[in-house]
Amino acid sequence: MTFSLLRRRLTLGIASLAVAASVGITPALADRTLLNVSYDPTRELYKAYNELFATYWKEKTGETVTIQQSHGGSGKQARAVIDGLDADVVTLALGGDIDQIAKATKKFPEDWAKRLPHNSSPYTSTIVFLVHKGNPKGIKDWGDLVKEGVQVITPNPKTSGGARWNYLAAWAWAQKNLGGDEAKTKQYIADLFQHVPVLDTGARGSTTTFAQRGVGDVLLSWENEAFLVQQEFGADKFDIVIPSLSIRAEPPVTVVDANAKAKGNEDLAKAYLEYLYTPAAQKVIAKNFYRPSDESAADAEDLARFPKLELVSIDADFGGWAETQKKHFADGGVFDEIYKPTN
Amino acid sequence: MASSSHSHAGAFREPSVIPGFGLALGFAVSALSLVVLIPLAALVLRALSIGPAEFIRIATDARVLAALKLSFGAALIAAAVNVVFGVLVAWVLVRYQFPGRRLLDAIVDLPFALPTAVAGIALAGIYAPNGPVGELAGLFGFKVAFTPLGVVLALIFIGLPFVVRTVQPVLEEIERDIEEAAALLGASRLRTIFQVILPHIYPAVLTGFALAFARAVGEYGSVIFIAGNIPMVSEIAPLLIVIKLEEFDYSGATVIASVMLALAFAMLFVMNGVQAWQRKRLGNV
Amino acid sequence: MSDATIQFPSKTGSEIGESFAVKLVLIAIAVAFLAAVLLLPLVVVFMEGFRKGAENFFAAFSDPDTLSAVRLTLLVAAIAVPFNIVFGLAASWAIAKFNFKGKNLLLTLIDLPFSISPVISGLVFILLFSAHGWFGPWLKANNVEIIFATPGIVLATVFVTFPFVARELIPLMQSQGTTEEEAALTLGASGWYTFFYVTLPNIRWALLYGVLLCNARAMGEFGAVSVVSGHIRGLTNTMPLQIEILYNEYNFTAAFAVASLLAGLALVTLVIKSLLEWRYASELAASRRH
Numbered sequence: 066m067t068f069s070l071l072r073r074r075l076t077l078g079i080a081s082l083a084v085a086a087s088v089g090i091t092p093a094l095a096d097r098t099l100l101n102v103s104y105d106p107t108r109e110l111y112k113a114y115n116e117l118f119a120t121y122w123k124e125k126t127g128e129t130v131t132i133q134q135s136h137g138g139s140g141k142q143a144r145a146v147i148d149g150l151d152a153d154v155v156t157l158a159l160g161g162d163i164d165q166i167a168k169a170t171k172k173f174p175e176d177w178a179k180r181l182p183h184n185s186s187p188y189t190s191t192i193v194f195l196v197h198k199g200n201p202k203g204i205k206d207w208g209d210l211v212k213e214g215v216q217v218i219t220p221n222p223k224t225s226g227g228a229r230w231n232y233l234a235a236w237a238w239a240q241k242n243l244g245g246d247e248a249k250t251k252q253y254i255a256d257l258f259q260h261v262p263v264l265d266t267g268a269r270g271s272t273t274t275f276a277q278r279g280v281g282d283v284l285l286s287w288e289n290e291a292f293l294v295q296q297e298f299g300a301d302k303f304d305i306v307i308p309s310l311s312i313r314a315e316p317p318v319t320v321v322d323a324n325a326k327a328k329g330n331e332d333l334a335k336a337y338l339e340y341l342y343t344p345a346a347q348k349v350i351a352k353n354f355y356r357p358s359d360e361s362a363a364d365a366e367d368l369a370r371f372p373k374l375e376l377v378s379i380d381a382d383f384g385g386w387a388e389t390q391k392k393h394f395a396d397g398g399v400f401d402e403i404y405k406p407t408n
Numbered sequence: 409m410a411s412s413s414h415s416h417a418g419a420f421r422e423p424s425v426i427p428g429f430g431l432a433l434g435f436a437v438s439a440l441s442l443v444v445l446i447p448l449a450a451l452v453l454r455a456l457s458i459g460p461a462e463f464i465r466i467a468t469d470a471r472v473l474a475a476l477k478l479s480f481g482a483a484l485i486a487a488a489v490n491v492v493f494g495v496l497v498a499w500v501l502v503r504y505q506f507p508g509r510r511l512l513d514a515i516v517d518l519p520f521a522l523p524t525a526v527a528g529i530a531l532a533g534i535y536a537p538n539g540p541v542g543e544l545a546g547l548f549g550f551k552v553a554f555t556p557l558g559v560v561l562a563l564i565f566i567g568l569p570f571v572v573r574t575v576q577p578v579l580e581e582i583e584r585d586i587e588e589a590a591a592l593l594g595a596s597r598l599r600t601i602f603q604v605i606l607p608h609i610y611p612a613v614l615t616g617f618a619l620a621f622a623r624a625v626g627e628y629g630s631v632i633f634i635a636g637n638i639p640m641v642s643e644i645a646p647l648l649i650v651i652k653l654e655e656f657d658y659s660g661a662t663v664i665a666s667v668m669l670a671l672a673f674a675m676l677f678v679m680n681g682v683q684a685w686q687r688k689r690l691g692n693v
Numbered sequence: 694m695s696d697a698t699i700q701f702p703s704k705t706g707s708e709i710g711e712s713f714a715v716k717l718v719l720i721a722i723a724v725a726f727l728a729a730v731l732l733l734p735l736v737v738v739f740m741e742g743f744r745k746g747a748e749n750f751f752a753a754f755s756d757p758d759t760l761s762a763v764r765l766t767l768l769v770a771a772i773a774v775p776f777n778i779v780f781g782l783a784a785s786w787a788i789a790k791f792n793f794k795g796k797n798l799l800l801t802l803i804d805l806p807f808s809i810s811p812v813i814s815g816l817v818f819i820l821l822f823s824a825h826g827w828f829g830p831w832l833k834a835n836n837v838e839i840i841f842a843t844p845g846i847v848l849a850t851v852f853v854t855f856p857f858v859a860r861e862l863i864p865l866m867q868s869q870g871t872t873e874e875e876a877a878l879t880l881g882a883s884g885w886y887t888f889f890y891v892t893l894p895n896i897r898w899a900l901l902y903g904v905l906l907c908n909a910r911a912m913g914e915f916g917a918v919s920v921v922s923g924h925i926r927g928l929t930n931t932m933p934l935q936i937e938i939l940y941n942e943y944n945f946t947a948a949f950a951v952a953s954l955l956a957g958l959a960l961v962t963l964v965i966k967s968l969l970e971w972r973y974a975s976e977l978a979a980s981r982r983h
Contacts, residue, residue, distance in 0.1 A: 439776075
């Protein structure tokens with residue numbers, strides 16, 4: 066009895082497997098496949114861009130190309146590539162993560178950022194505030210975040226690339242407004258994180274906590290995420306607040322040379338990233354709420370969404386990722402100090 | 409029968425007419441080694457490779473200790489809650505007939521099947537300040553989601569089936585004759601429960617407790633959605649491992665993992681020892 | 694156990710049981726607790742899945758990436774579950790039917806995957822098979838893919854579900870002892886014959902239950918698989934990972950639709966199990982007398 070039952074279960078399992086296999090839409094037999102390992106908020110962007118690029122490539126060479134996508138927290142994705150995930154190109158949230166890959170794997174040169182225009186960042190974004198409709202707590206700028214009774218939602222800078230940009234933007238504002246006093250700046254950052262009731266591991270987790278769970282008064286968010294939230298959850302629920310100063314968030318891209326070479330994808334990977342800089346691609350980029358590096362072909366209404374504001378940059382104001390990482394986010398850095406028990 | 413007690417000092421195993429010992433044990437040990445032991449050995453060796461001083465420094469860091477305390481403390485509370493309610497649920501399911509009993513019986517296994525992340529998302533939705541239960545709790549001044557209480561709640565969810573499913577069969581097997589005898593001899597119902605039934609199910613309750621506890625200590629997927637993850641307050645040990653990994657600090661990650669592994673192993677070993685001792689004492693029930 | 698020798702005047706359960714009121718209170722507490730902890734999350738999963746109507750619910754399964762996730766999950770379970778059945782039978786035979794040194798240690802090691810954080814379960818395979826792991830360079834040289842491919846996902850799943858079948862069988866086989874097997878062997882039956890015709894019928898319910906649990910857990914595992922998967926869409930995403938992706942894309946309906954499928958599968962198998970138990974209750978009771 067048991068055995069016939071087991072057998073039936075197994076046959077059932079195998080049958081459903083076979084059905085799934087035959088029904089499942091296998092991608093059209095592709096000449097080549099390219100793996101793009103990216104971070105969380107670029108899902109919609111690359112869905113649109115991959116279609117655009119595939120069409121372009123087909124027209125240009127006659128070859129059908131399939132682009133595979135992998136998304137996740139930027140640090141987690143970088144680690145996966147270090148551990149052997151066969152990425153042809155990486156398109157991550159910050160240069161620091163790509164530096165780590167270069168250093169650990171030696172699969173591409175450590176000065177990779179020089180290989181493409183604009184520090185290899187075909188698009189940029191910045192950090193803005195998302196608040197509940199009508200801005201009930203009257204939050205206008207970074208200083209308002211540490212007011213009594215304000216709850217701030219941000220992901221954990223240890224696990225999220227976006228959160229590092231949040232942190233650095235806050236740091237830059239404090240440094241400018243507290244007279245460049247490092248101790249006071251640190252104190253402001255510590256106060257800020259005292260106002261954070263939930264520290265999610267990724268940007269999308271924080272967005273859900275804020276928009277769906279209704280926790281917190283303000284979400285520190287990528288500008289593109291803030292627009293997306295308005296689109297997904299309804300523009301009548303949330304307002305975007307532009308602070309007096311923020312940071313130019315540069316999510317860079319690069320070819321993982323050794324992987325692309327091993328798969329015979331060198332030319333394809335290079336073309337895939339270079340095409341990001343063309344007017345056609347830049348138009349798609351602006352449509353998906355990222356700030357294009359070339360505005361010539363972008364729709365005026367898309368561009369009108371991006372307010373002008375003072376932006377600091379990681380290289381000019383923080384001395385690059387290597388230094389920033391070590392000072393702020395590494396084990397025992399400034400961010401760890403914030404959560405040291407006070408005794 | 410296994411208690412035929414001529415102990416063969418020195419021999420690896422007691423003689424038996426039953427065949428297949430070599431084959432069964434050989435296969436079991438090989439599979440165990442390949443799937444479990446070798447990978448775990450890699451973990452421990454990696455952790456030890458950084459030297460004892462560094463190992464101790466990482467393992468006794470205030471934040472690591474706080475996370476371990478939360479993981480073990482919340483797991484302990486959750487397991488205790490599960491013992492009380494798990495035994496009650498098992499009792500109700502075994503002894504009483506009421507509409508919907510079969511459905512309730514079936515959903516007890518749900519936590520095994522639902523991906524932990526889904527469970528975490530669903531629980532967070534219900535117990536968040538704007539969720540149906542969270543709102544209610546808020547009226548009484550309670551916050552569940554995004555506090556250590558949320559961690560405990562997720563761990564209760566994860567551990568409940570372990571207690572129910574270990575206690576249930578034992579309760580089913582208790583001969584009602586014994587209870588009847590106790591009642592006939594004039595024992596009150598409460599006394600029967602405490603002096604007749606509880607001693608009988610006590611080893612199973614202990615097993616259920618230990619399994620629920622062990623499972624809860626390492627839980628990650630469901631907890632991070634509802635915990636809040638604030639360092640020193642609601643940050644669990646597995647999350648710290650993930651954070652170390654994201655920093656490319658494999659040694660640090662393996663150190664915390666090894667500490668958790670050692671604690672889990674010690675606990676399970678003691679539990680299995682107690683059970684073996686019980687079986688011997690009760691003459692192979 | 695020997696049958697009771699003294700027959701008391703027959704008494705019905707209710708007379709020695711609790712009063713009606715007490716029963717009602719106990720049932721109410723149990724139902725309330727299960728509702729708060731288990732039933733509510735389940736209801737939420739189904740409600741969210743059907744929020745935008747049945748049409749949208751089923752539309753979720755026409756996405757090729759989702760279908761490939763379903764396929765991968767079935768494949769992984771189809772490998773992990775049989776492996777753990779064979780292991781569970783072998784381990785419980787050795788542990789329950791024989792006395793040997795180190796048995797307690799062996800039992801503990803089998804239990805270990807229960808209590809290991811899924812994060813660690815994934816990490817150990819990274820340490821072994823990743824580009825910088827023990828066997829990484831060799832695997833690379835021989836073009837064998839384990840991590841970020843199906844074999845890695847299968848390994849992590851086997852690891853996580855390892856104790857499930859064995860843990861169900863061992864206590865039962867221990868309490869059944871060896872008398873029946875010895876009798877069969879004395880009567881000249883072969884070892885395999887004894888196993889298939891004496892032991893297996895005695896443990897079939899526990900085995901079935903163990904298989905169901907093992908299967909459910911294999912299909913639902915998230916943490917460990919997430920570490921070794923690489924998250925390539927349509928290629929290395931299992932159902933739980935696909936749920937996470939859909940959820941992160943604000944596609945809540947589809948995420949919960951896939952989650953409902955997993956929960957529904959588990960519920961159906963468990964209801965079938967309890968129906969079978971009910972149908973064969975007498976037979977079951979007989980086998981439990983041993």
